[in-house]
Amino acid sequence: xxxxxxxxxxxxxxSKVDARRDPASLWRAINDGLGRGEDAAPSxxxxxxxxxxxDYFDQRVxxxxxxxxxxxxxxxxxxxxxxxxxxxxxVTTDVVCRLVKDxxxxxxxxxxxxxxxxxxxxxxxxxxxxxxxxxSLSSGTVPTCYKDAYVTPRLKKSMLPRDELSSYRPISNxxxxxxxxxxxxxxxxxxxxxxAGLLPVHQSAxxxxxxxxxxxxxxxxxxxEAFDAGNHALLGLLDLSAAFDTVDHDVLVERLExxxxxxxxxxx
Numbered sequence: 248x249x250x251x252x253x254x255x256x257x258x259x260x261x262s263k264v265d266a267r268r269d270p271a272s273l274w275r276a277i278n279d280g281l282g283r284g285e286d287a288a289p290s291x292x293x294x295x296x297x298x299x300x301x302d303y304f305d306q307r308v309x310x311x312x313x314x315x316x317x318x319x320x321x322x323x324x325x326x327x328x329x330x331x332x333x334x335x336x337x338v339t340t341d342v343v344c345r346l347v348k349d350x351x352x353x354x355x356x357x358x359x360x361x362x363x364x365x366x367x368x369x370x371x372x373x374x375x376x377x378x379x380x381x382x383s384l385s386s387g388t389v390p391t392c393y394k395d396a397y398v399t400p401r402l403k404k405s406m407l408p409r410d411e412l413s414s415y416r417p418i419s420n421x422x423x424x425x426x427x428x429x430x431x432x433x434x435x436x437x438x439x440x441x442x443a444g445l446l447p448v449h450q451s452a453x454x455x456x457x458x459x460x461x462x463x464x465x466x467x468x469x470x471x472e473a474f475d476a477g478n479h480a481l482l483g484l485l486d487l488s489a490a491f492d493t494v495d496h497d498v499l500v501e502r503l504e505x506x507x508x509x510x511x512x513x514x515x
Contacts, residue, residue, distance in 0.1 A: 260276075263276045263279075264276055264277065270458045270459065270460065272351070294410065295400075295410070295412065299412060300398075300400050300412060300415065300417070301398075303412040303413075304398075304417050304492075307488075307489060307492075308489055308492045308493055311488055311489055311493050312493060320498075321498060321502075323498075323501060323502050323505050323506060324505070324506050325505050325506065326445070326505065326506055326507065326508045328443050328444070328445075328508070330439070330442070330443035330445075330508050331508040331509075331510050332436070332439040332507075332508055332509050332510065332513050333509075333510040333511035333512065333513055334384075334385075334511060334512050334513055335384040335385075335431075335432065335435050335512075335513060336435060337377075337381045337384065337385070338377050338380050338381060338384070338431050339377060340373040340374050340377045341373075342377075342431070343369070343373040343376050343377045343380070343427075344369050344370065344373045346427055346430055346431070347365060347366055347369045347373070347376075347427065348366055348369065350362065350366075350423070350426075350427065350430075352366075353423075354423050355396075355397060355420045355421060355422045355423065356397055356420075357392075357395065357397065357421075357422040358422050358423050358424075362423055365423065376424065376427070379424075380427075380428055380431055383428060384431070384432075384512075385512065386512070386515075387511075387512040387513070387514075387515025388515070389428070392422070393421070393422060393424065393425035393428065394425070395421075395422075396419040396420055396421045397419070397420045398417050398418065398419050398420075399417070399418045399420065400415035400416070400417060400418075401415060401416055401417075401418050402414055402415055403415065403416050436509075436513075437453070437454070437455075439507075439508075440507060441454075443508065445506070445507055445508075449462075449465060451465075466482070500514065
C-alpha cells in the first residue's frame with residue numbers, strides 16, 4: 248500500500264513538472280510541491296489599515312519622483328527601420344480559446360466566475376469575448392472596468408517586521424479578461440518588435456525562449472572568456488526602487504512612437 252501511494256505521488260508530481268512549458272510555471276509547481284507557494288506568504292497584520300497602505304505606496308512613488316526631478320531628459324533614439332505598427336489584427340475565437348485554456352487558474356474578486364469554470368465553457372463564450380476585444384483593439388480604448396484592480400499588500404520577505412509599512416509591496420489583481428486582453432496586445436506587439444529587430448540582443452526578460460537562465464549563461468560566458476584571456480571581471484548590479492510604478496507615461500508614449508514605430512490606434 249505504501250509503495251502504491253509513493254508511486255502515485257511520484258507520478259502526480261512528475262506530471263505537474265513535465266507539463267510546465269516555461270520556467271515561471273515550472274518554479275510555481277516546484278514551490279507548491281515544497282509547500283512554499285506564494286499563497287502561503289503572510290499578509291498584513293490587522294493593525295495596518297488600507298488607508299495607511301494607500302498613503303504609503305502613493306508617497307513612496309512621489310518621493311522617488313521628487314528625488315529625480317532634476318535629472319536630464321532621456322535621450323530617445325528614433326526608429327532606424329521603415330517598420331511601423333499602427334493597428335492590431337482582429338483576434339479570432341480560436342486564439343481566445345487557446346489563450347484562456349493556457350492561462351493559469353487565477354482569478355479576481357471582480358470576475359463573475361472562477362477561471363476554471365470559464366475554461367470549461369470557453370467554446371460558448373469565446374465569440375463574445377473576441378467581439379469585445381476586437382472593439383477595444385480597433386477603437387484604441389481599454390474598458391474602464393479593466394483598469395480597476397484589488398491591491399493587496401504582501402510581505403517582501405518573511406523575516407521583515409510585519410508591523411512596518413515598508414516591509415510590504417503592493418500586488419494588483421486585475422480581472423481575468425483584463426489580463427487576457429493585455430496578453431493579446433502583448434503577443435502582437437512583441438511580434439512587431441521581434442520581426443523589426445527592435446529588441447536588444449541581450450534582453451532576456453519578456454521574450455520567448457529567454458529567461459533568467461539565458462541571462463546567467465551570458466554573464467558566466469563573459470566571465471570565462473575574460474579569465475581565459477587573463478583579465479579581471481567585475482559585475483555591477485542595479486536594482487531600481489518601484490521601477491514600474493515610477494515610469495513616466497509621457498516619456499513612455501514618446502519612446503513607443505519614436506523608437507519602436509507604434510502609431511495611430513495602436514498607440515492610443
